């Protein structure tokens with residue numbers, strides 16, 4: 001029996017799960033990475049302090065007529081999940097129910113990453129991305145769960161800024177085991193400047209966060225705790241419960257101190273008008 005999720009056909013539910021957490025957030029270029037590292041360093045030298053911040057979320061739900069009608073209960077729970085996951089960063093996410101936007105457009109609903117549909121949709125639907133987190137949902141193409149833009153790309157292309165999520169990945173959606181809201185957390189963390197923990201594999205400086213253990217590639221499912229798995233240093237354990245890995249939602253539980261610091265640095269540098 002085939003298993004369908006938003007019109008993409010999988011052989012079975014297992015096949016969907018095995019296909020993995022599809023995140024299409026772009027891989028940063030080496031020159032971007034170097035530039036950001038330099039900018040963070042000089043910004044830290046200016047000794048700006050991060051205190052706390054409320055982030056206003058604008059939910060924008062693209063529908064195809066039938067599908068995509070994300071509910072109030074799902075939005076509220078997604079906000080709860082974000083607040084819980086990012087409380088160490090001292091962020092508070094909030095939204096206004098009366099400002100939620102719905103847009104019925106079948107071709108936008110099935111948009112893929114960097115497609116003309118994505119640009120058309122965002123050009124029409126986005127709120128001021130310097131001030132708000134644009135949180136789009138849709139059916140998406142190619143079995144993807146979502147993607148995000150990085151903070152350092154905001155100034156050059158503000159229209160595209162934000163996160164795009166598979167609607168069924170929000171809490172109470174049907175994209176199990178990715179339906180507890182952790183795709184939202186993962187993509188928002190990209191939007192706030194984090195890379196995947198497996199960024200760069202075992203080469204170089206990985207994800208540019210000193211206290212995440214480098215590992216060769218993504219981990220999937222619910223890997224056993226307390227083992228190295230694919231850690232580059234076999235005396236250490238791969239970060240299998242980190243939000244920036246690819247494990248199941250139920251396994252995602254933490255960020256490191258330096259990841260939280262990196263988010264604060266990025267807000268102070270690139271998202272100053274939030």
Ligand SMILES: [Zn+2]
Pocket residue numbers: 023024025186187190196
């Ligand atoms: Zn990702």
